[in-house]
Amino acid sequence: MTDRAVILIVDDEVSNIEIMSAVLEDDYEVCFATSGEEALKVAQTVLPDLILLDVLMPGIDGYEVCKRLKKDRMLADIPVIFTTGLNDQDAEVRGLSAGAIDYVTKPIQPVILLARVANHVELKRLRDQLAQMAVTDALTGLSNRRHLEQTLATETAKLSRTGEWLSVIMVDIDFFKLFNDTFGHPAGDRCLAMVAAALTRAVHLATDLTARYGGEEFVCVLPGRDHEAAALVAREIQEQVGSLRIPHPESAVGPCVTVSIGVASACCLPDMSPSQWIAHADRQLYLSKRAGRNEIYSTVFHEQEIGVTSHN
Template sequence: MSLASVTQAPDRPMVLIVDDEIANIEIINAVLEDDYDVCFALSGQEALDLAKAAQPDLILLDVLMPGMDGFAVCAALKQDRLLADVPVIFTTGLGDSEDEMRGLSLGAIDYVTKPVQPPILRARVANHVEVKRLRDRLAQMAVTDALTGLSNRRHLERTMEIETARLARQCEWLSVVMLDIDFFKQFNDAYGHPAGDRCIAMVASALTRAVRRASDLPARYGGEEFVCVLPSTDVAMAEMVAGEISRQVRQLGIPHERSGVAPVVTVSIGIAGARCVAGACAQDWIDAADAQLYRSKREGRDRISATVFEPGTPDRGRPDHDRAAPPRRAFG
C-alpha cells in the first residue's frame, strides 16, 4: 500500500507489515485481512515514513532486511514520540535467543517465527491490538474532562507547551481565548447544581461548534471557565472566533433569570495573542487572556476584550492594541 493511499475504516485496527519479501507480506496479509486494515512497507525507511502517515495499531516487523534492519527500525520507532507506543512484533526465521532478547530490549513486545502459523499469528495480533486500544482509551480518559468531553486542563497545558515551541520556529501567531459563564453562581442558586452541570455541558457543545479547525483546541479550564487554543491565529481572527462562541452560547437560549445582562446564559470572553518566540512561556498567554477576561467582567460582562502582548510581559498588553467589544444588549 502506497503512502498516499493509506485509508482506515473507523472500526478496524490498522496493521503495518514490514518485510523485504513480497511473498511474506502476501502470506501475512491473507491471515489478517478479514479483521484488519493492512498496509505494508518493503524497507526500513519506507516503514518509518508509512508509520508516521498511517499511525498503525500494530507493526509486524521483519528482522533481516537489507540496509536498515528490523532492529534499527524498532529503535527509531521507539525514539519517535508519536510512534513509541505502537506495539512491534518481530517476524523472523531466526531461532537465536540472543537476537530475541535484543529485540525485546529495544521495545518489541513479541516474536513470531517464519513460516507463520495462522492461528498463532491471529491470536497474538488480536491480543496486542486489544491491549493497545485499552491503553489508548485510558490515555484519552486521562486528558478528557468527564462532564463536557472537552480536553481537560492537563491536556491544555501540555498542548500550549507544544504549540508555543512549534510556532516559535517560524515566529507564528498564537492566540488564546478564555471565557467564563456570566453570573454562574447565581444560575446555580436559582436552578440547582444539576442544572448548572447541564449548562456547562451545553456551553461546551456550543464551544465545539464555534471552534471548527482541527488544529484548534477547546478545553475546560475549571468550573465554568473554558479556554480555546488557536495556533497560527492573530487577534483579529481570534475575535471572530470569540464572536461566534458568544453567538452560539446565546442561541442555546438557556434561561437565566438572575443574570445581570440578559434573560439567557451569556459568556464573558478575554483574548490574548502574540507571535511565538524561542523560550516563550506558555503560561504568558493564559495569564494575558485571563487579564482580558477579568476586564470584560469588570466592564459589564457579555463582551469580548482582547490584547496583543509581548511574551514575557503578559499582563501589560500594548495600550494601542487593547480593545473591548461593546456590550451586546440585543437579547435572543
C-alpha cells in the same frame, strides 16, 4: 470512512510486505514502509494502531526504529511486533528491551500472525478507552485539564517543525457564582453541560480540542488557526451560548447567561512553551471581563512578547 484498525508493515523485502498484507487486509487497514527512515515518517503521518517491524534492514535497523518510536510522545504508545528470521533468545531479549511487545518469526505463519495482531490491537483498544476516561471531564464530557496540557504540548511540538499557527481560546461564564447562588448547584451543573455542548458546536474540526479548564472556565485549542480564524470561532462561541437563552436574572450583563472570551494566537517556534498560549489567553480574558464581560479580546504574540491586543 472506516473505523478499522490501521497496521503499519515495515520490511525492506516487498515480498514479505505482500505476504503479511494478504493475511491482514480483510480485517485491517494496511500501510507499509520499506526502510526505517520511511517507517518513522509514515508513523508520524498515519498514527497506526500497531506496527509490524522487521529487525534486519539497511540503514536504521528495527531495534533503532523501535527506540525512536518509544522516545516520540505521539508514537510511544503504538504497540510494536518484531518480524524476524532471527530465532534466538538474545535477539528476542534485545527487541523487548527496545520496547517491542511481541515477536513473529519468518517465514510468516498466517494463523499465528492474525492471532498476535488481533490480541494486541484489542489490548490497545482497551488501553485507549481507559486513557480516554482518564482525560475526560465527567460533568461536561469535554477533555479535562490533564488532556488539555498533553494536547498543547503535543501540538506545539508538532507545529513548531513548520512554524504553523496555533490559537487558544479561554472562555468564562459571566457571573456564574451568582447563577449558582440563585438556582442551586444542580442547575449550575446543567448550565455548565449546556455551555459545553455549545462550545462543541462552535469548535467542531477534528483537530480542535475543547476542555474544561476548571470551574466555569473552558479552553479551546485550535491548531493551524491564525488570529482571524480564531476570532471567528470566538464569535461563534458567543452566538452559540447566547442562543441557549439560559435565564440569569442576577447577571449584570443581560437577562441570559453570557461568556467572556480571551484569544491568543502565535506561530509555533522551537522552544516556545505551551504555557505561553494559556498565559496570553488568560490575560485577554481578564481584559474582556474588566471591559464589562460578554466581550472578546485577542492578541497575537511573538515568543515572550505581547503583540497587538484587539477588541472584537
